[in-house]
Amino acid sequence: MAANIHDVFMLFGDSITEGAWAPGVNGFGQRLSHAYVRKLDVLNRGFSGYNTEWALPVFEQCIAKSDNKYAPKIRVLAIWFGANDSCIKPSPQHVPLEKYISNLKQMVNMIKSPESPRYSPETRIILITPPPINTIVWKADLESRDPPAELDRFFDVTKSYAEAVKDIAREEGVAVVDIWTALWEAAGKEENGLTKVLGDGLHLNEAGYASSSHMEHVGQILYDELIKTIAKDYPEVHYDNIASVFPGWKDIDWENPAKSLYVFKGE
Amino acid sequence: MAANIHDVFMLFGDSITEGAWAPGVNGFGQRLSHAYVRKLDVLNRGFSGYNTEWALPVFEQCIAKSDNKYAPKIRVLAIWFGANDSCIKPSPQHVPLEKYISNLKQMVNMIKSPESPRYSPETRIILITPPPINTIVWKADLESRDPPAELDRFFDVTKSYAEAVKDIAREEGVAVVDIWTALWEAAGKEENGLTKVLGDGLHLNEAGYASSSHMEHVGQILYDELIKTIAKDYPEVHYDNIASVFPGWKDIDWENPAKSLYVFKGE
Numbered sequence: 464m465a466a467n468i469h470d471v472f473m474l475f476g477d478s479i480t481e482g483a484w485a486p487g488v489n490g491f492g493q494r495l496s497h498a499y500v501r502k503l504d505v506l507n508r509g510f511s512g513y514n515t516e517w518a519l520p521v522f523e524q525c526i527a528k529s530d531n532k533y534a535p536k537i538r539v540l541a542i543w544f545g546a547n548d549s550c551i552k553p554s555p556q557h558v559p560l561e562k563y564i565s566n567l568k569q570m571v572n573m574i575k576s577p578e579s580p581r582y583s584p585e586t587r588i589i590l591i592t593p594p595p596i597n598t599i600v601w602k603a604d605l606e607s608r609d610p611p612a613e614l615d616r617f618f619d620v621t622k623s624y625a626e627a628v629k630d631i632a633r634e635e636g637v638a639v640v641d642i643w644t645a646l647w648e649a650a651g652k653e654e655n656g657l658t659k660v661l662g663d664g665l666h667l668n669e670a671g672y673a674s675s676s677h678m679e680h681v682g683q684i685l686y687d688e689l690i691k692t693i694a695k696d697y698p699e700v701h702y703d704n705i706a707s708v709f710p711g712w713k714d715i716d717w718e719n720p721a722k723s724l725y726v727f728k729g730e
Numbered sequence: 731m732a733a734n735i736h737d738v739f740m741l742f743g744d745s746i747t748e749g750a751w752a753p754g755v756n757g758f759g760q761r762l763s764h765a766y767v768r769k770l771d772v773l774n775r776g777f778s779g780y781n782t783e784w785a786l787p788v789f790e791q792c793i794a795k796s797d798n799k800y801a802p803k804i805r806v807l808a809i810w811f812g813a814n815d816s817c818i819k820p821s822p823q824h825v826p827l828e829k830y831i832s833n834l835k836q837m838v839n840m841i842k843s844p845e846s847p848r849y850s851p852e853t854r855i856i857l858i859t860p861p862p863i864n865t866i867v868w869k870a871d872l873e874s875r876d877p878p879a880e881l882d883r884f885f886d887v888t889k890s891y892a893e894a895v896k897d898i899a900r901e902e903g904v905a906v907v908d909i910w911t912a913l914w915e916a917a918g919k920e921e922n923g924l925t926k927v928l929g930d931g932l933h934l935n936e937a938g939y940a941s942s943s944h945m946e947h948v949g950q951i952l953y954d955e956l957i958k959t960i961a962k963d964y965p966e967v968h969y970d971n972i973a974s975v976f977p978g979w980k981d982i983d984w985e986n987p988a989k990s991l992y993v994f995k996g997e
Contacts, residue, residue, distance in 0.1 A: 464794035464801035464850060465740060465773060471732040484763040486756045493760050496751040500774055506732060507767055512979030520991040521976055527731035533800035534731035547979075555984050583731060709788055712779030712814075717822045724787040 468708055468727065469504040470536040472700075475522060475570075476543035479594070479667055481509030488669040491686040498690075501707040503538055514548040514558045515566035522570050526581045537586045539700050541640075541689070542570055545593030546616075546665060549624040554615045564627050571635045587697040588637040589689070592625035594667060595647050597657035601664030616665070618654060638696040640688045646671055649684055660684065735975055735994065736771040737803040739967075742789060742837075743810035746861070746933055748776030755936040758953040765957075768974040770805055781815040781825045782833035789837050793848045804853045806967050808907075808956070809837055812860030813883075813932060816891040821882045831894050838902045854964040855904040856956070859892035861934060862914050864924035868931030883932070885921060905963040907955045913938055916951055927951065 474480045474492055483492030484507060496505040508525050510518060527534035544567065548558040558566070571588055573581045596616045605612040625643035632639035646667075650656030657664070660671035671684055693701050709726055716723045741747045741759055750759030751774060763772045775792050777785060794801035811834065815825035825833070838855055840848045863883045872879040892910035899906035913934075917923030924931070927938035938951055960968050976993055983990045 464796065464798055464848075465738040465804050466792055466794040466798075466801060468792055473732060481767055482764075484751075484760055484767070486761060486764060489753045493751055493763070494753060496760070496763070496774065497749075497753060500748055500751065500776070504771070504773060506771060507763065509767070510976060510979070517979065517982055517987050517991060520988050524992070524994045525733055525735055527733040529731065531731050531733075531800070533798070534733060537732050556979070581731075709777060712777070712784065712823070715784055720784050721787050724784060725791070727791045 466727070467533065467535045469502070470538045472499055472503045472505045472539045472541075473508055473525070473537050474505065474541050474543070475508045475518070475525065476541070476591070477509060477513050477518075477547055478511035479509070479546060480541075480543055481507065481511045482666065483507065483509065488667075490667075490669075491689060494686045495689075498702045499705070501709065502702060502705040504535070512547060512556065513544070514550075514556050515544045515563055515570075516548075516558050518544060519566055519569060523573065523581075526573060526583075528580045529582050530580075537574075537583060538705075539587050539589065539693070539697070540574065541589045541591055542567065543591035543593075545621070545624040545628060546596075549593060549596075549621045550615045551617060551620060556615075560623060560627060563624060564631060567628070567631050568635065571631070571637060575635065575637075587693075587700050588635075589640060589692060589697075590628050590632045590637060591640045591685075591689075592628040592643040593621055594661065594665075594671065595625075595643050595650070595654075595657060596621045597654055597661050597664035599654060599664070600658060600661070604663050604665075638692050640685070640692050642685055642688060645684050645688050733994070734800065734802045736769070737805045739766055739770040739772045739806045739808075740775055740792070740804050741772065741808050741810070742775045742785070742792065743808070743858070744776060744780050744785075744814055745778035746776070746813060747808075747810055748774065748778045749933065750774065750776065755934075757934075757936075758956060761953045762956075765969045766972070768976065769969060769972040771802070779814060779823065780811070781817075781823050782811045782830055782837075783815075783825050785811060786833055786836060790840065790848075793840060793850075795847045796849050797847075804841075804850060805972075806854050806856065806960070806964070807841065808856045808858055809834065810858035810860075812888070812891040812895060813863075816860060816863075816888045817882045818884060818887060823882075827890060827894060830891060831898060834895065834898050835902065838898070838904060842902065842904075854960075854967050855902075856907060856959060856964075857895050857899045857904060858907045858952075858956075859895040859910040860888055861928065861932075861938070862892075862910050862917070862921075862924060863888045864921055864928050864931035866921060866931070867925060867928070871930050871932075905959050907952070907959050909952055909955060912951050912955050 483490035547556040548563040550556040602614045662668035750757035814823040815830045817823040929935035
């Protein structure tokens with residue numbers, strides 16, 4: 464059995480979260496795992512294709528009840544949906560904007576409301592807006608499939624879902640990373656320019672996620688925005704402000720190592 | 731609180747484990763996180779500079795007792811030490827070969843012995859041999875430091891620690907990944923050739939860890955060896971043989987999503 468030695472940084476989202484450790488893209492999940500090593504476990508709770516309607520029951524199961532004293536604390540929780548909710552009808556992934564808003568609020572309140580059985584006042588919540596969609600590239604991708612599919616996402620629709628996330632963050636008093644705007648600006652505010660940051664028109668490539676050897680100028684967008692937001696809104700959970708659980712090897716008492724190495728008493 | 735929804739793949743080791751999610755190297759930790767996504771949480775329990783003597787009390791704290799029914803099961807446990815134990819005197823990291831062997835056996839038996847309070851018969855253990863050392867490059871690295879340091883590792887000494895790990899695996903009946911030999915063969919069995927797989931002479935670079943865009947022929951060594959070993963010795967924990975905890979989005983009952991999405995009953 465794995466003992467609970469680290470608190471948790473949980474990334475809850477769709478495929479753009481699920482793929483955030485993929486080889487070759489230096490995704491934001493991988494970057495966070497490295498930055499928080501020996502401090503927090505970064506848990507991938509990404510579910511490809513999911514919208515907030517399907518994610519809500521999953522979220523409930525990913526969060527332990529407050530009276531469970533054995534479960535690790537969630538110090539940071541990033542919630543990132545909308546890329547699928549903003550599909551247009553008749554896509555089964557479509558969730559109407561009002562419902563999307565109320566689903567996200569339900570997630571936030573499952574953590575923030577003192578009446579919730581999953582109330583966790585020490586959890587710092589960060590909402591992430593859906594990224595913009597490059598309909599030109601995404602349409603070509605869908606049309607090349609077998610059988611070919613119709614365009615299922617519109618630029619302005621996704622934008623309205625992103626705007627809604629910023630409103631929710633303001634209303635609920637939680638932090639927000641507006642990756643929609645950050646990527647849009649990196650694209651020079653032109654849909655064609657989004658090829659720089661979105662591989663297939665929908666999913667972030669290495670430049671969108673993090674650093675990229677051949678696109679240094681665009682690089683690190685999401686990871687940098689997230690770390691900037693933590694530094695500004697929740698400095699207490701910035702990796703620089705969380706101590707390693709076990710000592711560095713030069714801080715071990717070499718004459719009597721056990722003395723400095725038994726960090727957990729009792730259990 | 732983070733609910734215990736996934737079993738665990740634990741990587742317990744020194745700096746070569748701690749750095750296995752670093753940007754740009756496609757390390758084996760990152761690769762495993764991606765391969766086991768939605769199946770197992772891959773936990774980084776790497777401790778830079780640690781030898782088995784210091785790691786032993788830490789290991790004890792990382793493993794929950796068998797009667798803790800709230801802790802996640804460890805399905806796979808990789809144990810990888812020796813790069814520091816094999817330092818030569820007067821390095822404080824030096825652990826004599828016999829002590830190194832008994833420390834590793836103690837770790838294995840903490841899991842495998844029915845008398846141990848941390849007995850876990852379902853945990854599949856994989857020992858990894860220390861990598862070879864390129865003393866030419868490592869010596870230059872140490873001499874360039876301020877203050878300069880003396881060479882603290884010898885090629886043949888590290889080799890004898892690697893040999894010992896293979897003996898322990900045979901005696902204890904657990905799997906082994908002989909990365910010493912795999913890297914040595916990739917180096918054309920020449921110490922100078924190790925520059926292809928060890929960045930600073932001690933730590934694996936991208937080719938040693940996993941795939942590399944500019945060294946495709948060497949690429950993926952450790953990750954591939956590990957996955958090969960799992961397929962051969964413990965196929966039941968190969969990622970292809972473990973089901974995702976939550977359904978794929980196309981398998982959700984869209985008319986009645988809650989029905990297919992409540993995977994955990996009760997709690």
